Amino acid sequence: MEYLIRFSQSHETFRVAEIQALAIVAGFNMEIIHYDAESPFCVVRLPSEEAARTLIKRSIIAQSIHEHWGTGGTFDELHAEVKKKTSELWPKYKTASFKISLDNYQGTRPNKQRVALFNSFSYLPFSGEIKMKDPDEEFTIFEQWDFKAVERNLPAPLKVHFGRYIAPSGRDLCLKFDLKKRGYISTTSMDSELALITANIALAAPGKLFYDPFVGTGSFPIACAQWGALAFGSDIDGRSIRGEGKKKSLKGNFEQYGLQQMLGDMFVCDLTNSPVRRRRILDGILCDPPYGVREGLKVLGCRDPEKEPWVVEKGKLIYKEPDFIPPKKPYSFLAMLDDILQFATDTLVDNGRLSFWMPTANDEQQEMGVPTHPCMENVVVCTQVFNKWTRRLITYRRLPDSEVDSEALAQKRSHVPTNGVTADELNPFRRHYFNGFRAQAAVDSAIEAAPK
Template identity: 50%
Template sequence: MEYLIRFAQTHEPFRKPELQALASLHNIDLEIISYDQISPYCVVRLPSEEAARTLISRSILARDVFELWGHGTTYEDLHADVRRRTQHLWEQYEQVSFKFNVDSFAGKRSSTQKTEIIQSFSYMAFKGPIRLKNPDEDFWVMEQFYDRTHNPFLAAGASHPPPLTGPDALPVNIYLARKLGESSREVVNKYDLKKRRYISTTSMDAELTLITANMAHAAPGKLIYDPFVGTGSFSVAAAHFGAITLGSDIDGRSFRGKEMDKWKMTGVQLNFQQYGISSQFGDCFTSDLTNTPLLDRQFLDGIVCDPPYGVREGLRVLGMRDTHRRKEELIIDGLPAHLRPGYIAPKKPYGFEAMMNDILAFAARTLVTDGRLCMWMPTSIEEGTEVSIPMHENLEVLSVSVQPFNNWSRRLITYRRLPEGVLSDVSTGRRKEDEAGVNADDLNAFRRNYFSKKPPQKKSPIPAPQ
């Protein structure tokens, strides 16, 4: 059976990968029949209505799902397709209460036009009561118009293209569909950073963290780890979907926060308490991937992370700059300095390429088979250059979704841990080793490229990368 999914028009490069990730999570056989980033409508083939509702139930970028009753580029074609597909179903819905809606994307219809459109389906002869609130069945007529950005007639240089708006505008796609269920998109407002008790300037927004949690297959009974936990944005999102979370950070102050008597909690735990998901909070600890206390075996179901980009300050890793020089142990009031409360361990410069390699190597060692790594990676935008993706022979790249900004972009890369004995082709991957150097620019090509570019002409609402 064919179904229609209506997406929100935001983060378009992430919509299809999220849908495929949810199908994989629920073991649903999904076939995408038609999809276009400029359109909110996606036609898919699914085994049942139950599968359709399950698939959409926790999506963030989809809005709702429908049983497709007909499709055409004109109303004449649509009515013919509706008769062909669903005439045998009309009797089943003859006596139930129902409602018709007309929704136009990139176009507009007057009330009179909407009424005429609805009445054009009178041949279906539904005899049940029309109920505008809580009907038994909710039917939607959905029209897609071309907007000015993507109008093919304008792009082809047509001197008299069809009108885009007004009573003479014609849609390019028309669907009739029966609504089955809605997504979880409304939770984005619940986890809005503006309402969260503990955040920082680098906390990622709620929508993207929830999408990342979906890509990582966060679910009840799974253990999700964030090695750059910060204020816990990814951990909160994973916990929302029922996963147990772990987090670590090289600077323990980022997740500990300051004591707040009002809520009797501090830092990341304050956010878990706010959303009523404290039972999903495993722990947070001070560490980095090169000095981790975690088990060196496969036990994690997922890893989600937005590694530091090293722009505001150079990347650091625990350790001494000069490893050949022996340093005397510092004793304060009879206690070694490293055992005193508030001790901050020394750090040395760390290369961006080395960090990418260490994350992949750590994931390959600790993820269970089919476990997922969802990693954000920044890239500078340079014309004529192709971005190579970091790869590991034990990890399969499932999807790469790009979020562009002014003079840089970032990518959400999703990997799957392959079974033992199965290796991926890494010949096209970025496997560059750490560059020789002692300062931040020497060790971080992204940082060097970012600052070598001219500032944007207009002020961006997006903050500079961390």
């Protein structure tokens, strides 16, 4: 049966990725019959109405799902398709109470025209009571107008659909997990909508283990826990995990939502010095790594171990002292991306997913490519565009060993080469950010023209 999904007007590039992931989680096939990124309407084929309800109840980017009765470029075409495709369904709703509503995307209709549209469906042999509140069945006319329809005084929409309402989405969860209502956050906490969508795309579900190596205040583990996964996390800065007390802490956030039973463990480490065993036991890894803009990226270690006596001082093993603070050294942004992929390769189960956020400049000359690894297949790239830069949610699937290109794996270098020692030298995105994303030629010209 065909169903029509009504998406929200946000994060367009995430729409298909999320519903495809939810179909995988639910374990049924879904075929996309028609979708246009310029439209919030998507027609899909699903095995049953129950499958439609299952698909939509976890979706954050969608609003609702409807049994698809017809689509047309005009109302005449729509009526013809409704009569042709659904006449055998009409007796099921003959005596049910019902109402018809109008959803006119990017358009508007005066009340008189709305009534006329409703009356144009009078051929449907429904004899039940018309109820505007809590009817047995709700039917919706969907109109898709040109976004300048009013300005251009266009007489008709681009496309029209008709469907029977099935179920709402889980979009209300965005309000429940709204950062404004959360007890403990930081300036880098991922907003609730994108955290829940990321967890959906990563296939978080009951019985799975998920891990965030840059956990911060816990936005991603909380989203995974909401979908039933057991959540773990770590961070190089233990203060972000401990917070400011029992309630204002990462653990306190889990308790606020009644998800403490889904909290595995949180610990302090960095990705390159992690106690996580290199065993393929994780079902998913999702994270928003630091971009190194506010301050340069760092990992545990010394710039020059011979000049920094951080292990032994005055005959004492100072790293065993309770007040010992381990030293840090600069870290390459590109090396970090490579390390994330290698860590996922070593710890994800077959077909486990890695979803992480990565920034890039909008200018093609400064754009950073999507990282690759022979053991990781890129599933989808979703984008959130800002003024001069974009952040991308990149999702990979851990290939079973039988699908890995052994020759490519043998040729892979052990690490991305790094040139330089300063934060800007090690992080091309940071360098472009503080240059205002100007082309390098323009930067060089400005430097030459500056007074000596």
